[in-house]
Amino acid sequence: MTAEEKSILAVFADIDPAADAIEQLRLLGVHDDCMNVISGIPVTEAMLGRPSQWTNVPRLALGGAIAGFLVGVFLSFITPDMYTILVGGQPFTPVPPAVIVVFEMTMLGMLLSTFLGVFLDSYFPSYRPMKYIPEISDGKIAILIECPPPDEQKVTDLLKKLGAESVQLTEAQHL
Template structure:
């Protein structure tokens, strides 16, 4: 029996939450085998199965420092490569280095945050995966990754019990 995914579609938040809890409890599903899909975000903790750590803030902070270093090299360092005096000002004056370092800090930090977020979301990924177009129309999807037929049937049953509008199987990649 091939691996399959049971996808329960719910209309109400509370139904989805109960299905999620049941799959976790009675279904004995591990966190990484469950997935909530929705077209809108919910307040933190309302419907969550993902527990993986988010390191975006760290990445942003690290790249902010990289940006500062880059800015200092760009504004101060390049001027030292070819010394051209002007206006009675130092070759690499601190205020202008500061300004460029600030801009570069922002550029690096924000770009890094964006790229790191995509990386952590595992996007872009254009492979066909478990999904249902009705999710984008407002249904909440609870996907349970099942190793065998027995598990799948149990998961289907749990979803139906929780009040799913529809339950179906999806053989496409889970993650």
């Protein structure tokens, strides 16, 4: 669906009617992929009866930790051998100080990749027009439904019947 196309945006005041609406929409033949829930607070998929959302953030965090670990190993064990200077007979690569460097770099890698993971998974930053209404950040729960035009009236009637505060055809606009 392109940004110019319109979707139905139904706004609910509470979780219960929103969850009921999702269930009824599903019975009406609206696939889960054609629905998106937008809310001002995190509402879990289980509460809404929605399929689990996939996130790459933990995997990216792990990847970042491994990369950071390798950078730490490089700094602690490889760089001292690049230009060797013997100082007081001390070893070039003692393990205890290396643990500190490796720990810090591992954590830095993990934290940076977790942060970047949110950006990658959420497509942040995104300043293009989007389907949204500001009431959502007032704690409302909105269901964004993409359905073929012939079904629009049917879906709208159902949502109103299920307690939606407002049901409107919405198009993408600058936030």
